[in-house]
Amino acid sequence: MTQFPTTNLPNTQRGQKALIYCRVSSLKQTIDGSGLDSQEHRCRRYAEQHGYVVEKVFTDDVSGGGDFLKRKGMVALLEYLRRRRTTDYVVIFDDLKRFARDTLFHLQLRAQMDRYNARIECLNFRFEDTPEGKFVEIIHAAQGQLEREQNGRQAVQKMCARLEQGYFVFHAPIGYRYEKVGHHGKLLVLNEPYASVIKEALEGFASGRFQTQAEMRRYLEGCECIPKNAKGQIAKKRTADLLKHPAYAGYVEHERWGISFRKGQHEPLISLETYRKNQERLNGKPLVPTRKDLNKEFPLRGFVVCGDCGHPYTASFTKGKTKYHPYYVCQQRRCDSYGKSIRRADLEGAFETVLKHMTPSKEVFALAMAMLKDQWNKREEIQSTQEKEHQKALAEIEQKIEKVIDMMIDANSDIVRQNLTKRLAQLEKEKLITEGQINATAQPLGSLESIARTSLDFLANPRKLWESERLEDKRAVLKLAFAEPWAYHRNEGARTPNFSLPFKALDEISPPQKEMVPRGRLELPRA
Template sequence: MTTNTYSHAVIYCRVSSTKQKMSGGGLESQEHRCRQYALAQGYDVSAVFPDDASGGGDFMRRPGMVALLSFLDAQPDKNYVVIFDDLKRLARDTQFHIGLRQALQARGAKVECLNFKFEDTPEGRFAETIFAAQGELEREQNRRQTIQKMKARVEKGYHVFQAPTGYRYQRTREHGKLLVRAEPVASILQEVLEGYASGRFQSKSEVRRFLEDHPDYPDTKVHPQRIQDFLTRPVYAGMVEAASWDVSLRQGHHEPLVSFNTFQKVQERLFGRAKAPQRVDVSEDFPLRGFVLCAECQKPLTASWSTSKTGKKHPYYWCKTKGCSCHRKSLRRADVEGAFETVVKKLQPSLGFFGICLKMFNDAWGMRHEQAEAKALSAGNKVKSIDGQIEKLVSRIMDSEQPTVIAAYEARIAQLEKDRLILKSQSNNIVETETPLAELFELAFRFLANPWNIWERGDLAARRLVLRLAFQSPISYDREEGIRTPFLALPFKALAGVNMLENGMAHP
């Protein structure tokens, strides 16, 4: 039994990773050994403070240690013994080890370790400092070895960081830990990236609302920074990089969600001219709100329900622009939307004429495919040329001793590597001739054949899609004339133009 004045003790346990927490040397094992020690010394254990944090860095950032110090501050009239399993559990950083010892000493606490005896002598303090410095050395060496191994994996084309949203790690015989698609989130993000590249989503705000409204996406609230990460991380294009370790962008071994060419289109749209976000005040009651303009001031009409004296509600569109001659003059919803529906119905080409257009499109598709094959062959030749340029630059780096020259060569190599990735993606992005054209463009053909059917039967999202795909710009509505001549999107403009041509024999 101890004969000193300390009879109360607290236990401090720490692991530096989740794996240690779950293994045999985890928190429970440490607590068990410390309780056995306290029982042998005659201490009454008042509390246990666990931590799941690295041994390096400021001890005041560890929740368990902060709670322990607060516990001691709350009971200044008692002297406590702080028991821990190993000297490395206290701190694996010499500076913070000394700071923590001083913080405990200032609170009247005595420190005891199961495998190290503290002595308040010059020799004892020297030995303690040496052990703390040894722990710091081991931590730094472990960190260096871990980074070296991770860097080597990235250089070989493997993602080594936390699995991004839409992926999970799976251990394989050939690759070890490899990213694989995590459905259904992977398919949802694929739709996001392809939609942003094609212009279906005009802004990050639209992407955010799409994810929050999607029934299969796990998060009902998505932070804007998450959207930025989804759109800018090359891992979704099958690439890996580690700029902090000087590992440039390269092809990865995991399955991409989209092609690198699509990823580049996303970057061009993302960092190009800003797009106006889709209106959030558009409802099922007024699908044309924000799309129909006042013919006088060319500003978007707003819409609302008006209550009559009898208590009955009536829907109206109206101009809210001050100074306009039509300011606050109501337009019946039936008149505005009825005129618009007449325009949409006229977009439908005749069945026979549409068949001729499909035949023309088929021929054009074949020509386009031949051009794509020629372009892919040209891209392959350019890739070989880039490989030759990279080899020459590497040889020049080996012969040069000037840091500035070497840095310039490395920057040029990095740019060439990026150009090579783009060219490879383009050369691999050829549509297979075996795939039927109707299968590839079934939805597009259905839309071109009958946009009115989609407008009449579709929900609000489908109707907004019709507005975006069928018209180049918003339409104007005049109180007397109705809807003025709209500017149709290119496919409908072409169909309408060809449909109005007079038939006749071609000149010999």
């Protein structure tokens, strides 16, 4: 049995009350190992040999670097001592490094312990209240800080080396997880179902399906698999972080460590073009956010406007004798329709009639498909032209890179070299983006039906998407089918809507007598 050095306490101090503090550097050590258990066991044996009575044990599973007040276990220990400052305690540590691996924080923590009349004892170090003892104690604390900073430096160097090779080294973004893959070691791999949800959100923002970050955030909040806070919400900053994260496009970057934008080793979730569009939208003029009070009960609120004044209707439930009744109403005081309610069934029924008349006949849709296919086939020529333009742009960028490198070699000023280094990093990023555009244009187009199946289904029958239970689908119908808000008069009914370009085109090629398509799935014409 291991014998610890004794403190030679007089018998009158046997039965001294003691507290134990144990700490490991990470939660993984707590789960996978027995670090905390072994520390507590050793400390209890030490207390038993010295005749101490252990009153409570405090633990932490965070790193020793930084402010000790950020450690929950240490904060709880200090608070315990503060509330019982009339009682003299012995605080037992397994190792001096568990106390504080930072010289400044070590001294501050010692002062806190002294303030609460607590005596510190350590299994591998003896505290002495002498000038020599204090000097040795500070040297040991400084040594612990040196080891911590050296370990941190080595960790950063290894992470930088991995980043330079294209490996993502930080906490896996949502939609990914780490997995050991052959010679790669730990590599980001897609993690379903999160990956598909994030992909749809990022591509939806790039395409304009989500006009604002708020709409994208509400979509994510409606997905059960996405983690949220206690209120079932997602923070605003988190949405922006998702859109800015280059890892989703298959790239890595860390400016603070000098790692420029470069191709990653992991599989991308979205294309580089989609990522670029999202950055342009983030840096552009923000759009007016969608109203927060949209809900499934009134999907047309904010879209349908008053036929008299042109302001959007609001909506609410009015209490009747036995139940509540839903109404749309104009709240513009100078409007002739101010305060006049419209039954939800009447207004939304009129809207569904408009959608019904938007459904083209089979003949019209077949003709439109034939015209669309003809234009689709011509895209190969356009694609070839775009590829040549991108190749020309790539050659110009490479020439600029060569010039910047020559200027860096001839530069005599450190400031000039720093500016040229930044310019070189920007050109390298532009080169990667242009190469991504070339790869995108080099991909075969495929058939129109296989690529645009969802869009064609919508054009064939927009009412089908409107009948979805999801509010996002209903809002998509309003954005995709109409060029501007729809006006409805409380007495005269629906005004002529202004449809979006695709439905205008279908209307222009329609014969005078329109044949309505029966309910059910419309089969697309096959080549």
